[in-house]
Amino acid sequence: MKNIIFKELKELTRDGRFKIVLGISLILLVIASITGISQYKKNNEQYVASTNTERTIWETQGDKNPHSAAHYGTYAFKPKFALSLFDYGVTKYTGNSIFLEAHNRNEASFSEASDQTSLARFGTLSINFVLMYLFPLIIILIGYNSYTKEKEHRTFTLLKSQGVHPVKLALGKWFATFIPIFILTNLIFLTIGLVLSNLDNLAFFSWSSLLTLFASYSFYYLIITTLTVLISMWSKSSGMALVSSLMLWIVFSFITPKIATNVANTNHPYPSKLEFESRIIEDRKNGLDGHNPWNEAAKKLEEETLREYGVDSLHKLPFNYAGYRMQKGEEHEALVYQKHYAILNDIALNQNNTYKSLSFVSPFVPLRFLSMDLANTSDNLHWKFTQAAEQYRIETQKFLNYDIKDNAKVGERGYKMKADKFKELPKFNFTPPSLSQILKENRSNLLVLLLWFVFPFIGLIITSKKL
Amino acid sequence: MFLNNLSYEIKLLKRSHWLLILLISTLVLFAFATFNGEKNVEKRRNDISIMQNELHKNDSIVHSALTKIENGEQLDIPYSQLPTEPMVIGYRHPRLAVMQPEALSFISTGQSDMYTHFKSPTVYGNNFALDYSEMVNPVQLLFGNFDLAFVIIYILPLMIIAFTFNVLSKEKELGTLRLLGAQPIAITRWLLQKMAIRYILFTLITLIVLLLAIGIFSAKAFSEPINVIGLILIIAAYIFFWFVLAFVINIKINNSAKNALALIGLWLLIVLVLPATINQIGNSIYPTPSRLKMINEIRLIKKENEEKQNEIMSEYLRIHPELAQENDDLKLGFWHNYFASEKVMEEKTKPLLAEYDQQLQKQQDLISRFKFVSPAIMMQQALNKLAGTSEQHYNDYKKQVFEFSTTWRNYLVPMLFKNEKITKAKFNKLPKFEYQNRISSDVWINFLGIFLMCPIILLVVTRKQLKDKSAQTLSL
Numbered sequence: 014m015k016n017i018i019f020k021e022l023k024e025l026t027r028d029g030r031f032k033i034v035l036g037i038s039l040i041l042l043v044i045a046s047i048t049g050i051s052q053y054k055k056n057n058e059q060y061v062a063s064t065n066t067e068r069t070i071w072e073t074q075g076d077k078n079p080h081s082a083a084h085y086g087t088y089a090f091k092p093k094f095a096l097s098l099f100d101y102g103v104t105k106y107t108g109n110s111i112f113l114e115a116h117n118r119n120e121a122s123f124s125e126a127s128d129q130t131s132l133a134r135f136g137t138l139s140i141n142f143v144l145m146y147l148f149p150l151i152i153i154l155i156g157y158n159s160y161t162k163e164k165e166h167r168t169f170t171l172l173k174s175q176g177v178h179p180v181k182l183a184l185g186k187w188f189a190t191f192i193p194i195f196i197l198t199n200l201i202f203l204t205i206g207l208v209l210s211n212l213d214n215l216a217f218f219s220w221s222s223l224l225t226l227f228a229s230y231s232f233y234y235l236i237i238t239t240l241t242v243l244i245s246m247w248s249k250s251s252g253m254a255l256v257s258s259l260m261l262w263i264v265f266s267f268i269t270p271k272i273a274t275n276v277a278n279t280n281h282p283y284p285s286k287l288e289f290e291s292r293i294i295e296d297r298k299n300g301l302d303g304h305n306p307w308n309e310a311a312k313k314l315e316e317e318t319l320r321e322y323g324v325d326s327l328h329k330l331p332f333n334y335a336g337y338r339m340q341k342g343e344e345h346e347a348l349v350y351q352k353h354y355a356i357l358n359d360i361a362l363n364q365n366n367t368y369k370s371l372s373f374v375s376p377f378v379p380l381r382f383l384s385m386d387l388a389n390t391s392d393n394l395h396w397k398f399t400q401a402a403e404q405y406r407i408e409t410q411k412f413l414n415y416d417i418k419d420n421a422k423v424g425e426r427g428y429k430m431k432a433d434k435f436k437e438l439p440k441f442n443f444t445p446p447s448l449s450q451i452l453k454e455n456r457s458n459l460l461v462l463l464l465w466f467v468f469p470f471i472g473l474i475i476t477s478k479k480l
Numbered sequence: 481m482f483l484n485n486l487s488y489e490i491k492l493l494k495r496s497h498w499l500l501i502l503l504i505s506t507l508v509l510f511a512f513a514t515f516n517g518e519k520n521v522e523k524r525r526n527d528i529s530i531m532q533n534e535l536h537k538n539d540s541i542v543h544s545a546l547t548k549i550e551n552g553e554q555l556d557i558p559y560s561q562l563p564t565e566p567m568v569i570g571y572r573h574p575r576l577a578v579m580q581p582e583a584l585s586f587i588s589t590g591q592s593d594m595y596t597h598f599k600s601p602t603v604y605g606n607n608f609a610l611d612y613s614e615m616v617n618p619v620q621l622l623f624g625n626f627d628l629a630f631v632i633i634y635i636l637p638l639m640i641i642a643f644t645f646n647v648l649s650k651e652k653e654l655g656t657l658r659l660l661g662a663q664p665i666a667i668t669r670w671l672l673q674k675m676a677i678r679y680i681l682f683t684l685i686t687l688i689v690l691l692l693a694i695g696i697f698s699a700k701a702f703s704e705p706i707n708v709i710g711l712i713l714i715i716a717a718y719i720f721f722w723f724v725l726a727f728v729i730n731i732k733i734n735n736s737a738k739n740a741l742a743l744i745g746l747w748l749l750i751v752l753v754l755p756a757t758i759n760q761i762g763n764s765i766y767p768t769p770s771r772l773k774m775i776n777e778i779r780l781i782k783k784e785n786e787e788k789q790n791e792i793m794s795e796y797l798r799i800h801p802e803l804a805q806e807n808d809d810l811k812l813g814f815w816h817n818y819f820a821s822e823k824v825m826e827e828k829t830k831p832l833l834a835e836y837d838q839q840l841q842k843q844q845d846l847i848s849r850f851k852f853v854s855p856a857i858m859m860q861q862a863l864n865k866l867a868g869t870s871e872q873h874y875n876d877y878k879k880q881v882f883e884f885s886t887t888w889r890n891y892l893v894p895m896l897f898k899n900e901k902i903t904k905a906k907f908n909k910l911p912k913f914e915y916q917n918r919i920s921s922d923v924w925i926n927f928l929g930i931f932l933m934c935p936i937i938l939l940v941v942t943r944k945q946l947k948d949k950s951a952q953t954l955s956l
Contacts, residue, residue, distance in 0.1 A: 030741060037753075044757060048764040055767065063772035070779055085786070088775060103618035106594075110775060122611050123771035126621065127594055129763070130844045130871050131864055132857060134591075134624060135755030137763075142756060150748070154741070251737055256642070259744060263638065270623035271630060275516045278523070278620065285527040286596055286615045291534060361617045368619065381623075392618045 017177075017185025018192065025155060025193060034154055035197075038147050042201065045140045050208065053098040057216070063110075064090050072436050076429040079413035080339065086114030087409065089402035089441045091121070094389035095209050095218035099226065100141040102390025105133065111399065113406040115343065115413075118350040120286075121399060140205065141384055144230055145377070146266055148194055149237045153258040156190035156241035158251040160480075165251060169480075183242070183477030191238040195231060202227040217389065222448050226387050232462055233380045237262075239469040246476045269375035270368070277367035281360050289353065296349045314341055328423055336417025343410045350403070358396060365392070369457060376465040379458035386455055389445045393454065398443055405441045412438050482673055485665075489677045498643065499681070506686055509635060510693040513628045517586030518698045520625065524581050524597055531598050535576050542573055546904045564902050566895040567815070569910070570603025570888065577601060577881045577913035582868035583704045586697075587711065588629035588860075590869025593621060595877075601885030603892050604822060612878055628690075629863045632715060633856050634751055636686065637722045641743040643682060644726035646736040647674055653736060668942075671730060679723045683716050690715070707866050710923035714862050717930040721855050724934040728941045754854040762847040769839040774832065781828045785821060815896055844871070855930045862926035865919065872919045884913045 025031055067088045074082055091109045108121030126133050136142060163169040172182065206223050209215060241258050248254035284292070318334065319325065327334040365382070372379045385391040413430070421428035452459070493499050542563045548555055549564055562568055579597040596614040624630065648671050651657040661667060694701050694708075701708060729742050851857040864870035891911050895902070 030738075034745075041753065041757065045760065048760050051764055052767075059770045059772050063770075063776055066776040067779070070776070070783060074783070085783070088779075090772065103622050106616075106618035106621040108613075110772060120611070120613075120615070122613070123775075124594075124613060125768060127613050128768045128771070128840055129759075130847050131591055131860060132755060132759050132762075132847055132851070135759060135857070135860070136752070138753070138756040138760035146752065147748075252740065255737065255740060267630075267634060268626070271626035274620050274623050275519070275626050277617075279519060282523060283615050283617065285531070285598070286613075287531050287598055287600070288527065289615055291531075357615070361619075364617050365619060368623075395618065 014181045014185045014188075017182060018189045021159070021186060021189030022192065025189075031151075031154065034151055038143055038151065041138060041143050041147070042140060045138045045143060046205075046208070049098040049139055050212070053093060054212070057093045060090055060093050060109075063088075068440065071438070073432075074435055075432045077432075077435075078428060079336075079416045079430045080115065082430070082435070083115035083410055083413045086112055087441075089113055089398075089405060089443075091395075091398050092216050092443060094445060095212075095215045096222060096226070096388035097390045098209075099139070099205060099223075100384050100388035100390055101137055101139050102385030102388055103392050103395065104390045105129075105137070107392070107395045111402045113402060113409060115410060116346060118347070118354070118403055118406065121395070140201070141388075144198070144201070145380070145384070148198070148230075148234065149262055149266075150259075152190060152194055152234060152237045153241050153255070153262060155193060156186075156238060157245055157255040157258050159186040159190060159242055160245040161248050161251040161254045164249070179477045179480060180474055183246075183473055187238060187242050187473065190242055191235060194234050194238075198227065198231055198234065202230075217445055219448065222387050222451075225448060225452070226384065229380060229383050229387070229462070232466065233376060236376050236462070236465045236469065239466065239473055243469055243473050243476060246473070246480060265375040265377040269371055270378060270381070273368045273371045273378070276371075277364035280367060281363040283357070283360055289357070293349055293353050296352070297346060310345065311338060311342070314338060330423075332418045333421045333423055333425075334418075335423075336414045336419070336421060339417065340411055340414035343414065344407065347403070347407050354399075354403075361392065361396070369461070372458070372461040376462055379455075379461045383455050383458045383462075386451050387448075394445060397446065401443045402441070409438060485670065485673045486677055489674055490681075493678075493681070499685070502639065502643065502682065502685055503689070505639065506689040507693075509631045510628070510686075510689050511697070513626060513631045514586060514693040514697040516625065517589070517627045520589060520592070520627070521581045521585045521698075524585075524592065528578050528580065528598055531576055532578070538573060542569070542907065543904065546902065546907055550904060563907075566892040566900070566902055567603060569902050569907070570892040571605075574600035574602045575884075575888065575910060575913055577884050577915070579877045579915045582917060583701050584707050584711065585867045585869060586701070587627065588863040588867040588869055589625040589627045590629075590864035590867055591871050591874055592867075592869040593625065595874045599881045601881055601888055603889050604818065610878075610881070612874065629860060629867075632718065632863065633859050636715075636719065637747050637751065640682065640719060640722040640726060641740070641747060644675065644678060644723060644730070645739045645743050646730075647671065647678070647726075648730040649734045649736045649739055652734060668731065671727065675723055675727050675730075679720065682723075683719050686719065687712055687715065707921065707923075710921060710927070711863075711866055714859065714866075714923055714927045714930070717927050718855060718859050721930050721934055724937055728937060731942050750854050751856045755857055758847070758850045758853060758857075762843075762850060766843040766846050768843055769836050774836055777832055778829055781832070782825065785825050785828065788824075819893060852929055855933060858926040858929050862921075862923050865921045866923060868917055868919075870919070873917070876918055877915065880915060880918075881913070884911070887911045 067090070071087050074085070077085075089111045091107075097104060105126045106124050108124045110123065111121045112119045158165075160169075163172060173179075202223060206220060209218050209223070210220075240261060244257050244261070245254045248257060315327065315334075315338075318330065318337070319327070322330055324330060368378055369382070382391065386393055416430050416434065417428065420430070446454075545555060545557065545563050555562075557563075559565075561572065563573070577599045581592075581597075585592065593616055594614060595612050599610060599612070601610070646653075648657075648667075651660055657667075660670060663670070690712075725746055726743060729739050729746075733739050733742055848861070851861055861870065865872070888911060
């Protein structure tokens with residue numbers, strides 16, 4: 014088997030085509046890394062600067078009415094994650110900042126893609142672009158004729174006559190197809206790791222996530238290798254083998270995901286933004302409005318509070334009722350938002366499940382999801398970020414409303430919170446999910462990838478014996 | 481000789497079932513893509529009509545309330561919701577600014593999955609900084625749609641490659657090339673004829689199938705014959721480009737397997753690698769101005785503005801004396817104050833936003849200049865423009881909505897300050913938004929761009945071989 018591997022690899026090094034393709038891929042990788050790192054640095058600087066500026070703006074408001082400050086609001090910015098320079102994921106399509114104000118839950122605004130030309134829709138050259146689209150092609154290029162060339166040169170019978178075990182022959186060819194890419198992948202990930210760990214201001218970099226990414230990509234290459242060699246076994250000519258493998262590559266990485274988009278859109282359509290908003294307005298009408306004391310729910314709250322404190326009028330309460338009611342109203346409205354955003358998230362999950370159910374047609378899909386989840390650039394992470402921001406919004410409101418509740422005199426109109434108090438509001442803080450949690454959420458993706466390897470590999474072994 | 485060649489070629493193609501395969505695959509792909517495209521457009525129309533119905537419903541409520549008020553009936557509506565007040569109509573009952581799909585919108589999703597197609601600009605609030613993004617699962621944007629544009633830009637070239645990669649090399653590999661060389665026709669000429677025949681067949685089949693698919697799923701498209709002709713021409717040019725490439729590779733390399741690999745490599749370069757690389761490098765050299773920084777700056781202005789609010793008012797009244805009335809009414813005082821501060825806010829953020837837009841425009845212009853590097857990019861731009869889903873269309877829509885928001889305000893605010901009330905008659909005559917497609921389709925520029933590339937490639941790469949009638953330079 015060693016001989017087989019050695020011979021195949023030697024042949025490969027003599028192949029000019031392989032060198033050209035490899036050279037192009039490496040150039041692209043270098044471009045992707047350089048531009049990626051510079052963009053990451055720039056974006057990260059902007060993130061840090063904006064976060065600090067916003068905080069300064071918040072802290073230097075001076076003496077101000079807390080509710081006025083609540084309307085003025087603040088921003089939550091999404092941090093840049095180290096591995097985002099490896100895989101941009103959906104970051105281009107999701108906004109990076111959320112405006113947090115009283116009474117309203119806002120969407121993340123200003124996505125990068127909406128500021129760019131439609132050229133961006135062709136995709137962006139990133140490291141994982143090369144790894145995901147081009148490397149499988151290199152594998153196909155190496156392996157498409159691994160068996161057909163023996164048939165075409167009539168050396169296959171010769172090989173068999175030498176008493177090579179067919180499974181060993183198959184495994185040898187299989188390894189020989191996989192090894193070059195595997196070595197390359199090793200080097201690339203090692204470089205990424207070293208570069209990343211030497212960058213300043215790096216947020217949330219972990220070697221274990223990088224290692225998991227490396228393992229996922231390597232595993233995907235194993236799948237492609239197995240399929241390529243298998244197709245080569247089945248094909249009569251190299252041309253046929255090449256065409257079939259390429260077809261498969263196109264179906265995997267372009268056609269299936271796009272068809273999935275259409276299927277998902279048809280089966281689980283998103284509401285339009287205005288429609289979504291009008292549903293919320295509808296629900297808010299029936300809810301408790303912090304500004305409107307004549308609302309039913311507010312009345313109930315009033316009665317309950319009075320009963321709880323055993324007094325007969327709001328003036329006799331030990332705190333300012335207006336602030337308390339405002340906060341309760343805020344929380345009540347937050348429930349409306351929570352409900353509608355949960356519905357929205359369900360639609361998104363159903364859509365993503367449509368993609369995942371098409372994983373059985375394409376192993377590219379589970380890898381795509383896994384990769385962006387690991388790089389913290391997925392829609393899943395964005396959802397978690399928006400949830401954290403909403404939580405922070407409610408806490409901020411509570412901080413401000415309870416200041417009214419505790420410090421403002423009853424019926425006082427021009428109450429102002431002390432300037433220093435703004436500093437007491439905790440800063441917004443978002444930590445991404447841990448690696449084990451990400452893996453747990455990606456169980457189905459991992460399983461599908463495993464199946465994509467196991468079945469073709471069994472096919473490979475069985476076919477090799479029949480040849 | 482040409483007729484000979486023609487009849488032989490057709491016979492050959494018929495026997496190899498190539499025509500049948502081509503017919504079936506184009507039929508399936510085009511039908512599915514057109515169907516998908518039409519479905520997306522339908523969803524867009526559906527979303528629009530949901531909103532229109534809602535507006536209609538609200539309007540009839542307002543209408544009946546106005547009727548009651550005019551009849552002198554007492555209504556149980558709080559003052560802040562009274563429809564006779566111009567500000568109530570202006571803020572609570574805004575009009576819908578709708579961007580209806582074009583007749584050809586189904587051919588390309590373009591940017592339509594990212595932006596909203598309706599907006600309701602209100603009489604106050606930040607109309608100059610509206611967010612036009614639509615609610616969408618970002619994964620969908622990442623993977624893209626299976627629409628006609630995808631089939632044409634990505635898949636058609638692959639079919640052409642499969643159709644042409646071995647036209648010459650097959651003769652060589654079968655050993656018939658030497659025989660051909662003995663015929664009274666130059667091999668390059670013979671190949672040219674053969675390719676031309678295949679080109680015409682391929683284009684005819686594709687276009688007929690395309691028209692058929694459009695006729696079945698989206699017949700409305702034919703109401704814009706000029707755009708349909710533009711579509712046909714640009715597809716013909718794109719197919720032509722790939723045939724020229726195949727011709728060049730056939731002459732230059734002339735080995736079936738190597739031909740196929742070279743052509744696939746070119747496909748990868750033109751359709752995938754070049755656009756992605758240009759996009760990435762372009763964004764690094766000419767970065768999109770930071771939205772985060774913009775947010776910070778607007779926030780600072782807002783903060784300053786709030787602090788100064790009281791001083792500003794007199795200044796505003798100085799500029800707009802027609803609005804300054806002797807009126808002690810608290811309400812008007814508030815509105816004066818409000819619009820004054822909003823005006824100042826708008827004036828102050830305007831240069832900031834303008835600068836931002838300018839920078840953005842510059843970046844977009846620079847990047848779109850790169851489009852001539854890859855016919856795939858030109859094709860995408862052309863199809864998006866024909867479909868009315870290009871970024872230019874959405875930028876223009878934003879502009880139109882902003883213009884409308886000014887109209888809306890200019891209609892209602894004077895009413896407020898003159899203390900006029902909304903009546904039924906006035907309610908029926910509120911300004912309405914009408915979207916106009918003001919972007920020229922530019923299909924001809926892209927058509928020429930793609931078309932002119934072909935002779936250049938031909939001349940530069942195969943000059944020697946084309947002159948050389950004896951085919952010495954061909955590796956026989």
